[in-house]
Amino acid sequence: MLVSSKIYLNDAFEKGYAFPHFNYWDSNSIRAEIAAAEELNLPVILAWAEKHSPEIGIDDALALGKYFGSRAKVPVILHLDHGVSPDLVKKGIDNGFTSVMIDASDKEFEDNVSITKDIVEYGHKRGVVVEAEIGHVGTNSTEDNSKYTEVDAARKFAEKTGVDSIAVSIGTSHGSYKTGTPKLNFDRLSELRKAIPIPLVLHGGSSSGDDNLRKAAELGITKVNIFTDLANASLHASESNKFDSEMSLAFAQRDAITDLCKHYYDVFETNNYEYHI
């Protein structure tokens, strides 16, 4: 069934664990991610990112998400990830995403506030929760465009926008790391957690190190976004064996994704969630 993320992230926020957020890019990945959640009997956050539009557009992503999400035996949060175009985010709100991220983190503070506030008002009227980003999580660590989130700016941003959760930058990066496990700024995370009364989100979780991620969850991160690791698990499954059919390849890829999803539920101690249906 499709649900809002609100009660889940708030529960994680209070108890010091996190939910994994899994990006999906085709029917194989979404089925694999739901299978992991069903095996563990835990809610799942399934996300489509606007930047994956060339591979899968919003209409196809919604069709897949609503079809498989509504049939799942666990609660499914259908999330629009990194919406940079406000019109596209509104379309997502109108058509079935139960949670959206508006990403204006590359804009000046006041512009980020006004773009985010507009989406928050639009989403809340329609029962959809909104995530936004302040500071900037860059891509592929070599691109030195990450900016740590400033505590005061984030606190003001939360107050001014009424947003439901905030993606913060504390040293992770989208994509893969060229130079091993990143060093995260846990002091900054603790300060942010103290200053901001809403759930915090960590992007670029892939290959950030299990110990780092577990500690981040304990210190106040309530959702960790995972994409690259899942895509790589699928890719490596296809490389590691000879397959006698396309179908056996698809199953191997699905199993690899499911196993990794289960691993991340374990890392984030998501089973602290008391499951009610």
Ligand SMILES: [Zn+2]
């Ligand atoms: Zn991200």
